[in-house]
Amino acid sequence: MLHDPKLLILDEPTVGLDPLISQSIWELLLDLTANEGKTVIITTHYIEEAKQSQMIGLMRKGTLLSEASPTELLTSCNCSYLEEAFLKICQNHVAKTNSFKIPVKQPTRRFSYARDLPPPPLLNNKLFTFGRFKAQVCKNMYLLRRNIPFTLFVIFLPLIQTVLFNIACGHDPKHLSLGILNEEFVGNSGKCSLTQTKNCFLDENVSVSCLVLERLKEKTFELVEYTNEEDGKYAVKENKVWGFIHFSKNFSDNLAIRFNDATDISDENGTDISDSMFDKGTIHAWVDNTNKYMYDMIKKEVFESYTDVVDSLFNKCNKSEKLGNIPIRLLEPVYGNKKPSFIHYASPAIIALCAFYLPAIYTGATIISEKEGGVIERVVLSGMNFIEIAFAQVLVQMIFIIIQTTLVMIVMFLVFDNPFVGDIFPSFTLLTLIGSGGMCFGFFTAIVCRTQTEASFLGIGTNFLLKFLCGLMWPTEGIHYLLRSVSVYMPLTMSTESLRSLTAKGLGLEHPSVYLGFVSIFSWILVFSLASFIMLKLKRDVWTKS
Template sequence: MHLKMFSTKKYSRYLEDQFDRQYYGARLKLKKFDTDEFQSLHSKIYPPFIDSSQEAHLVSCVEVRDLSFHYNPFNPILKSITIDVPRGKIYALLGASGCGKTTLLRMILGTLKPMSGTIKVFNETPGTKESNVPGSGVGYMPQDLALFMSFTVKETLTFYGHLYGMPIDMINYRIDHLVDLLNLPKKNRLVSQLSGGQQRRVSLAVTMIHMPPLLILDEPTVGVDSLLRLRIWNYLEDICRDRGTTVIITTHYTEEARNSFRVGFIDSGVVLAEDNPQRLLYKYNCDSLEDVFLELCLEKAKSNNIEIENEEKKNSNQIDGQEINNTINCKPIKEKNQLKLQNQIIIEEDTDRDDLVNNGDIKSDPNNNNNNNTDRCQIDDDGDQYSKSKKLSIEKIDDLESKLKLKQQQFSSPISMGFRAANNHHYLNTRRITALLEKNFILFKRNPSSIILLNLIPVLQMTLFCITFNRNPENIPIAVVNDENRTHSLSNKLFIENIDSKALKIKPYSNVEDAIKSVQTLHTHSVLTFQANFSRNFRRRFLKPESVTDKVIESSKIGFYPDTTHAVFHLYIYQHILEAFERFIKAIGVSMGYNPKYFGSPVDLMEPIYGRMDLKYFEFVAPGMIIALVHGMSMLMGSFSVVSERHSGYLERGMVAGIKASEILLSHLIFFIVPVFTQVVLCLFLTFYIFGNHSVGSLWEIFFITFITSVQGLVFGLTLSVICPTELASLLAVFILEAPFIFTSGVLWPLSSLPESVQKACLWNPITLPIQSTHYIMFRGWTLANIQVLFGLGTCLAYISIVLSIGFITFEIFK
């Protein structure tokens, strides 16, 4: 490789030209060029080669000491990590996928707790009351988009601005500024309508909306064109210089990291090196950071290989050596489209540039000549340049360092923006709760089908229930066989006439065999038979009871062949036959001159104490079915809320913005109360006004207990959403819980049929006592002043408090 030596004067002319080309697109013909200007231009084009003694004076923003973390003790993710991020600088974190970069960032953000070691951000531990991280003190861009696809660009940025407590005027100003800076599309376009690169820019804008003093960017320039990538890096450098902002960035563009002040290489949870990029290039004599990373991996591989050999020698088991690349998985990150404008110097000995100097358009300082300046740079023929000789003298950058220290003192506070954010450690902040409610409203407004289904499903279920159970069976076919002579068949005809023709439909058959066959072929459900002398022998039992023989008694009976496979039909048919017989016997008595009351039942049925004699099964089941439906639907509604946000990445980003677990759960609870209220109103309206169910007590009290029970189901669903890892697991948990709730609540069958010990256990069912309370109000007319009714209401309130507390605690522990 052919190398060239050139003077500071020529190098400064080149830097000036490169600076002009990048930032203005044309050459600026400067009349004077001094040392300060040289340093300014040099820092724009190429990061300075900083001495380690100078870095010792920098103020730390993030300090990580001996940090370790693991999910499985046998497979640690981070192993004694130690890094130091200076304030007001860009720190690049490089490493292959799965090496622990994102885990390290999450612990810096305070969303993960380390197993050992310490982390200090602005001299405070993240997640403590004294720290503003997570919160408005940090801006975090995750590797995933974590954007609401149903939001517009403006709605997205406004939502996060409200979370950070920004005034609306400042939010609008920052939106306009970021739209121009990041070349975002129109503010009223939906995020779902944007391309992948545009969505990534919106995600970056969310991170910078509140001008935090610390930016943590996980792969921010992936999918972004090179020109916009350059603008982003220039903006990051500007805010670091002007506002003292600290930037921690992970990137796959290794050469892009050369623009950072310090770079850290991570592999398999271990920091391989942490230093200024130019010093690393100089130390390892490499052309690119990719080659530096490879050298670091090779060094680690050699070290590991030596350890293996030593271990083998101790065990006296000699084996063949293995290749270094098989010892460790070191995959240097490679990117074809590197930022050539910022990381490459090409010396063009063109006559135009020499003419500029000769003609006096550019006048260099006469003190800066080849004899007085020992600084040198080496250039290869391909144009790839890096510093391999002496670094710039400390005297030339002392002025810049003093200005930097002054700038750091000005921005020593964790909040470097024009407003002071509210305390992020209040467990309930009305500003953030309001923002979350607005977010939920926009999501449901953009998806109206979800609102319709939430209200329509319980209404349809209750409608089907009312239609199905509100009417008794009618026109049930039964077979009748009459063997009696037609001239003497007055009694059997009288019996048949007393059968309710609306309930039972008579089908005559000539013999028993054909009638039974009709039951077997599902044409009828039962068989009635009258023997040949039925009428004469039946009257004989009343006229001459002393002469009645067994044969007379047997021939005066009505044969009944039931089909008990259908229990409802069997009981219903048998009930109507008994009622028909009661009417028949009274009619026979009247025809024979007896008092009809003589043939009545000896049990005198009085007026019911509670309820009424014609109470239907539908009316008995209705209140319990309403509570079971709205409770289950509310549980299902809440079960997807938190888990879906966690799965999509919204939750993590919101928690970094300072949202508390209590605020998330409370915002969902408040928002879903509206559809829950609507469901309860519609179900009660259908039951009592459309289908004519009756209630002795107050409908308002029935509504109140039903509504509180529905809120209880919502709380159950929210807690399941916190506990379950996926939407499917949450859905299965709802069905697993709701089915036993219904079966053991007494909705379909009385609990008194169970053993006493099981009955007591069923009282712990969260809907058992509320159902009993609604029964008391509906059929007995009791009020909330009755202690038995209050038991149901108290059970609901107790479960709401206990389950919601479990949700809060679980969310805080496992967030």
Template sequence: MDAETEGLPPNNTIVEVTSTETDLATRRRLFKTQPSTLAARRQQAVCVRRAHKMYGNSKNPNVVLDGLNMTVPKGCIYGLLGASGCGKTTLLSCIVGRRRLNSGEIWVLGGRPGSRGSGVPGPRIGYMPQEVALYGEFTLRETLIYFGTIAAMARSDIDDRTEFLLKFLNLPNGSRQVKNLSGGQQRRMSLAVVLLHEPELLILDEPTVGVDPVLRQSIWDHLVDITKTGNTTVIITTHYIDECAQAHVIGLLRGGRMLAEEAPTFLRQQYNASSLEEVFLKLSVLQNMGRRRRSSIAQEIVEQVQVPAISNPALDMSDEHNTADISGEFGDNISMNSAIRDPITAAEMPASPLPNDKEPPATLMQYLDVISSHHMRALVWKNYLWMLRNVGIMMFIVALPVVQIILFCYAIGHDPTGLKLAVANGELSEQMAIDQFCPVFPGCNQTYLSCRYLDMLKKNKSMEVKFFQNEEAANAEVRRGNAWGSLVFDKNYTNSLNERVESGRYADNATIDSSDVNVRLDMSNQQISTLLYRDLQYTFFDFVEDILRDCELNPKIGRIPVDWERPIYGTRNPNFTDFAAPGVILTIIFFLSVAITSGAMLIERNEGMLERCLVAGITGPEILFSQVLSQFTVVILQMTFVLIVGFGFFDLTNEGSMWLVIALCLLNGLCGMCFGFVIACAVDTERTATYVAMGSFLPIVMLCGIIWPIEGMYPALQFITVFLPLTKPTECLRSILQRGWGFSEPSVHNGFISISLWVLVFLVLSILFLKFKKG
């Protein structure tokens, strides 16, 4: 069948219509179906009716599409022209199903974008966005393998198409990384990804920007060639207006409305213009003439541009034709195609709405069938390849929690040492105080007992003692911040202490007062002052028992009448490290998982890769589960090193099952990953994600019982802490490590249940954000 019979241009020629008859034949082929029936509209590649899209709120709306109508026949090249900001990219995003209209309808390849079985988004379309949207660390061949696998292409077909596209688009060797290409080469590589699987509908957003003119013409020749069979349709936007003379149909878009939708030569003939740019100018003037409020710029243009007589009633801007249109819902722009007209006779046809073709309710199996094996294979391969190409980053990510647990074990929970005490000992002579000499007599010897007590204080508690001649000097040392407390002994301290012990209840007040050690502490630091308060008393008990033992008396005589038996759980002298370790371990694993996943997702989205993959047919659950599979490897490595360092090297207390500890840490890492997904899907920038992560870090650390018992919090906060993700898991891990409890204990299995529920909540939120967070 020849080209004239099919209404297609001859081979390797620009679509140029040289006569009215030929132009009409082309238009009849492209618009051969009436758009008033469902079957007819499904024969169009793209059908848009009364499309409204705006951003912002109703008080200050930013209208991007204003009642737009658009028809793209199958098997043609449709050139979409318009200035920056006129709504081209938004319209294309709506066509591929990545944005939703505020009102209006869109049909693509016979179905509604996003409906089940439509293939849109999916393999039936190829979308080239304005940004490069490729992984810079991947080679050209790896990039094409990735997108070919998404499209379910055989490996041999991918290799064949790769060789053809690299040669056709004049790209370097396939082993070159994308980040090492020039800007023009990256654009051509982005085009190669779109052409790879030969989709039914190609949507190219400015594909020839920065491309050599010869190569640009070669690309256009290829687009003309692939549309000859009628099986491929191309929608292309470009800044080069006259370049679209090679398109079968062009749509002139301005201010969110379509000025015209015709064959290029027909427009030039109709408006007696030598170029499409001149046609665009005249149509823009006509649009401005239909507005109530003309700008001064529009008036100057109208005076300079000769507007031809209007032969198409659709373009009549007179007041009597457009009084209703002027008072449009979203402003005073006039839609050039507010009425649908026959492309041959220009007769007005009713713009009936797209038929109501509601989808049948989805079955359970259709809801579950959201994960494709070849999609998962491509995504997981891509994620691991990215990790291999960023070894330095991955080593830092794995090593960071190890550094943090080391810092925690070395810095937190140990008793302070080297604490300075100022001592005014009245039992010492002035010279002995100057020489810092305090004699100690071991055994059952009641001489200089103050020195014996101070010696035990220095040996057992590693405190530093400095002697002063009087109480005022010792207190002054504390006031200057050079000591944490002052101890004052009376000059008759030893005799008075012996008398007090011997006389017991009969000791007089003077003896009791002179046998006391007067202590004044710097209480500005609670931890240090509390430890000093404890150690000064415990050392005195040890001091008394040591003397009694040396004198062959029962040391219990010197103890308080309370017998402290072996604790049921824990040790006699618990340390803060064991208390805080469970919460710190979970916090490290949780928030590093948040950082890893949110960072990876945001990099993909901000570079355009996430959008490109979603248009290619990747679903939200597939992206999330592929990230879980790949990032979980990192979480396992992090958790392994943290546990080895914490329990192997620093010997943290563990009285329970290590398997329960491992299982809880894995669930905790998974929960952190899912929270990272929520952050990445909910926000738009790395800065906002950082703010959200930091904003959630402090409340979780403070309210989940990690650094302070929940029982010590305000009652309202105690209720809130129950619903935080790390509260129950921290109690669970503390019960395993300190008490040795098993899974049957409520405190343990409640922790597992709580964190599992949070995993499900975060996963559901992530999927919902991916599905519904569209512009």
């Protein structure tokens, strides 16, 4: 009563107490029901204790004999006391029951007539009852409606995750510091003159190094100038710059000679000096290789800047731009574009991971929370079975999964314009199945684990396991060959590849890389469901509080 409950269930609250105290308790209970809208339920074997109640239910041997107000009971039985009325009602019930007996007149008959008794209370052998299922669904919906912040958090959590992923991950870094030493203009690269760019660098003194540096600035690199090679290398070691680029003296002249005729170059003594010329006409770079992605990006940007400059210079010399290219030509990609982004590769994996783990977390946390609070134990004791509990949870979860999948696909493919060239229906269906698989995994977690702590450890452990083995963070082709055979059968490996084939490649359901993903996640749904059923049969006290 200190917690101001809406429902009070009391067992013999005034039996054996002083009459004055008993009267004060009843006055309090009547005031709670009349003025504060409370409901009070009293169980007692002392009938007179309940004479001030609004409604009385009389039970004998598990059967409800009568239910009426005290006045109606006394009037119908023509009695002055409830004890006397209860006695008459019991006698009438026994007489009515015995009237169904049929006397046996022929002792030679080998059968007898059973009494027509009412069925025992709560006797229900049905595997599924819609009434109990509906009650469980209503209970779940009421809990969500009473906790609006939590409900909104569950709905918008994948939306927040995908937005943060698209904003924070997968984009090329900008404004990186890059050290330079241009010996063509030592200590003063600002003297680089762009007025000479109209001339042919094969015939005139055009500073190719300045053109390369200008192109790097256009790519948002922040250039830091050094006067000697040792200072530049030391800056890389001290993490002041990501890399250091060195242009030798007469770099442009040696580069022009290299393209003019590199095979007939010799000094005045006839000694071949082509190796020296090649070295002085080469860009030397030292890059921090501890971050592979940064190393590959800087290397690619420097290479592209150089090739762009050389192509433009050959064009000004009225020569084919192909003369400066390496003898490899990358044509239009079969899938994707020429400048792919890591986010395009990772987006299907992030969607699949959110679709799997968010339903798993919510389902497991909800069931374990109710188990710790004793809610599930009470509903099971009242006659509800696991199928009804599971189906009620599935119905609520499917609503969440559909809403979450819709929001995630809108954000990922419409708002942030990630590649989507396939049909939307197979992709939506696959994500719904992945969410259903996560929900079944949540059921399994709730059955196996007794506390939220155990479930948290299991969820975090499997999360990292799937990230590493399912090709979410790195292609499965790079996994050790011993684990590669195991990775194929993990829950999200084939389904993620199937989603990538649907969204980025536009393949149909008839393609193996697509339909195998559906087969894989559907198989895991069956595995988790079967494992949950087996654990229910083998494990004792599944629904009791630890």
